[in-house]
Amino acid sequence: MLKDITLGQYFPGDTIAHRLDPRTKILLTTLYIVALFSANGFVSYAVMIACLILSVRLANVPPRAMVRGLRPVLFIIVFTAVLNLFFTPGGREFFRWGFLTVTETGIKTALFMVLRIMLLIMGTFLMTYTTSPISLTDALESLLNGLKRFRVPVHELSMMMSIALRFIPTLIEETDKIMSAQKARGADLEGGNLMQRAKAMIPILVPLFVSAFRRADELATAMECRCYHGGEGRTRLHVLRYQRRDYNALAIGGVICVCVFVLGRLGW
Amino acid sequence: MESILQIRHLTHTYSIGTPFERDAVRDVSFEVGRGEFLGIIGHTGSGKSTLIQHLNGLLRPTEGQVLLSGRDIWAEPKKIRDVRFRVGLVFQYPEYQLFEETVYKDIAFGPVNQGRQGAELDRCVRDAARLVGLREDQLDKSPFELSGGQKRRAALAGVLAMEPDVLILDEPTAGLDPVGRETLMENIRAYHREQGKTILLVSHSMDEIARNVDRILVMKSARILMDGTPPEVFSRSEELLSAGLDIPHAARIAIALRRRGLDIPPDVYTVDALEREILRLRKETVPC
Ligand SMILES: Nc1ncnc2c1ncn2[C@@H]1O[C@H](COP(=O)(O)OP(=O)(O)OP(=O)(O)O)[C@@H](O)[C@H]1O
Ligand SMILES: [Mg+2]
Numbered sequence: 001m002l003k004d005i006t007l008g009q010y011f012p013g014d015t016i017a018h019r020l021d022p023r024t025k026i027l028l029t030t031l032y033i034v035a036l037f038s039a040n041g042f043v044s045y046a047v048m049i050a051c052l053i054l055s056v057r058l059a060n061v062p063p064r065a066m067v068r069g070l071r072p073v074l075f076i077i078v079f080t081a082v083l084n085l086f087f088t089p090g091g092r093e094f095f096r097w098g099f100l101t102v103t104e105t106g107i108k109t110a111l112f113m114v115l116r117i118m119l120l121i122m123g124t125f126l127m128t129y130t131t132s133p134i135s136l137t138d139a140l141e142s143l144l145n146g147l148k149r150f151r152v153p154v155h156e157l158s159m160m161m162s163i164a165l166r167f168i169p170t171l172i173e174e175t176d177k178i179m180s181a182q183k184a185r186g187a188d189l190e191g192g193n194l195m196q197r198a199k200a201m202i203p204i205l206v207p208l209f210v211s212a213f214r215r216a217d218e219l220a221t222a223m224e225c226r227c228y229h230g231g232e233g234r235t236r237l238h239v240l241r242y243q244r245r246d247y248n249a250l251a252i253g254g255v256i257c258v259c260v261f262v263l264g265r266l267g268w
Numbered sequence: 269m270e271s272i273l274q275i276r277h278l279t280h281t282y283s284i285g286t287p288f289e290r291d292a293v294r295d296v297s298f299e300v301g302r303g304e305f306l307g308i309i310g311h312t313g314s315g316k317s318t319l320i321q322h323l324n325g326l327l328r329p330t331e332g333q334v335l336l337s338g339r340d341i342w343a344e345p346k347k348i349r350d351v352r353f354r355v356g357l358v359f360q361y362p363e364y365q366l367f368e369e370t371v372y373k374d375i376a377f378g379p380v381n382q383g384r385q386g387a388e389l390d391r392c393v394r395d396a397a398r399l400v401g402l403r404e405d406q407l408d409k410s411p412f413e414l415s416g417g418q419k420r421r422a423a424l425a426g427v428l429a430m431e432p433d434v435l436i437l438d439e440p441t442a443g444l445d446p447v448g449r450e451t452l453m454e455n456i457r458a459y460h461r462e463q464g465k466t467i468l469l470v471s472h473s474m475d476e477i478a479r480n481v482d483r484i485l486v487m488k489s490a491r492i493l494m495d496g497t498p499p500e501v502f503s504r505s506e507e508l509l510s511a512g513l514d515i516p517h518a519a520r521i522a523i524a525l526r527r528r529g530l531d532i533p534p535d536v537y538t539v540d541a542l543e544r545e546i547l548r549l550r551k552e553t554v555p556c
Binding site for chain 2: 174177178180181182183184185186187188202203206207210211
């Protein structure tokens with residue numbers, strides 16, 4: 001069923017990772033990514049792995065869910081591994097077959113690259129696992145607030161994002177319904193060549209677009225009726241406030257990031 | 269009566285293997301006779317829509333079977349489309365499925381999928397339009413220019429045009445005004461009278477069900493609570509009320525009168541019958 005696709009796959013919970021301010025989590029993830037890209041030795045990668053494992057434990061997310069998040073990028077991971085393994089020159093040579101070589105540097109680079117991608121994906125996934133999409137957009141709006149001075153429509157962008165997020169499940173449900181209705185009239189959505197398949201989409205796309213526009217229209221009217229007039233002077237129901245735990249988390253994150261940076265420079 | 273549809277121990281579970289797992293239909297069995305007009309009623313979320321989507325193979329049973337003319341519809345999954353042509357299903361708010369440039373083409377979508385062509389195609393499209401009360405000149409309009417009620421009729425015609433043996437309607441009159449409701453129901457009644465085809469009507473309105481169907485299925489929390497003719501079902505009005513269901517207005521008044529000690533038989537549920545009973549009681553008690 002289409003409905004089983006979840007977006008951002010938020011795991012509701014009440015752990016320290018869930019209670020942190022969403023802005024803190026975005027900043028920590030950014031720090032994590034910076035650290036990840038400056039790591040280049042066994043010690044620094046070990047620190048990154050330890051950080052991730054600790055955070056996953058703290059967030060109480062099942063490890064299986066973390067691994068599942070890697071599935072969509074499996075191809076990229078394998079591709080990177082193969083490319084780096086066979087095409088990196090340097091160091092001791094273990095194996096040669098035509099233009100393919102396996103060298104000491106090659107093995108190391110491949111290992112690190114794969115680790116880097118996996119940690120990157122899992123790190124960002126952990127953020128979406130513990131933060132609802134709506135608080136993420138709130139946090140982004142608040143973090144990007146400074147850009148307003150440069151006439152970037154931050155509020156409008158984040159409002160658009162919240163609305164889009166809000167309507168994704170609705171549209172998926174609607175697509176499901178329209179598909180069933182057309183199947184009931186004998187629409188064949190599976191068989192046929194590419195051309196026939198594309199044509200079979202028309203009975204689904206037309207009603208879907210019509211209803212999406214209708215919904216957008218209704219929503220706009222409803223918002224106007226409630227005096228929505230953009231971000232100017234608008235207050236919030238949920239005001240984001242940094243707590244002590246946020247400062248602590250950011251301090252720890254900052255220290256680790258600097259340490260990894262130094263370790264990376266040293267080549268550890 | 270020969271039965272056209274047999275539902276045996278049907279269970280449907282949504283989102284199996286997730287924390288959201290739940291049975292929307294649980295161990296439901298019943299039969300539908302050829303030419304019967306069957307009403308299905310139940311509280312919101314009782315599983316009516318889920319149930320009827322099994323009858324034309326849109327959903328596959330988690331457990332149990334659906335037999336059409338004695339054959340399991342999933343015996344040959346490749347041929348499920350033929351089942352959908354024989355069991356026409358009109359969804360709740362079907363007007364949102366219209367997509368063609370003209371009403372005519374939209375009604376023709378089903379029959380064309382069936383492989384009908386030429387004069388045969390033209391005949392079934394025009395027949396269907398006539399059955400739902402669409403005028404000839406409306407056939408060349410864009411479906412998006414029609415009013416809400418006319419759109420509903422066009423969508424209904426799109427299923428009727430496939431000339432199914434069984435017609436299933438999921439709340440066909442929801443969201444229409446009283447006049448639109450009554451004329452649409454009159455069209456459906458006329459279709460049943462003229463063609464003698466089997467109809468399953470899902471509705472929230474007890475009055476609508478009471479006035480039209482031969483037999484009623486009452487669903488409650490994924491199961492069948494009652495199955496019987498309208499007099500049988502409405503004679504258990506108090507039970508229906510305690511199940512959180514609506515009952516016809518006349519039955520409600522009958523209950524109130526009975527509470528006051530008036531002798532009204534339990535099978536009174538239409539306005540006409542109630543009127544007769546009240547007049548009879550008046551004659552007996554107040555000699556004029
Ligand atoms: N696609 C779906 N995925 C998961 N659960 C569903 C799905 N469709 C329905 N359900 C659940 O199954 C139950 C039965 O739903 P169903 O739509 O069959 O009820 P209904 O009797 O038709 O209600 P209504 O009168 O409101 O139309 C509900 O609790 C609903 O939440
Ligand atoms: Mg329903």
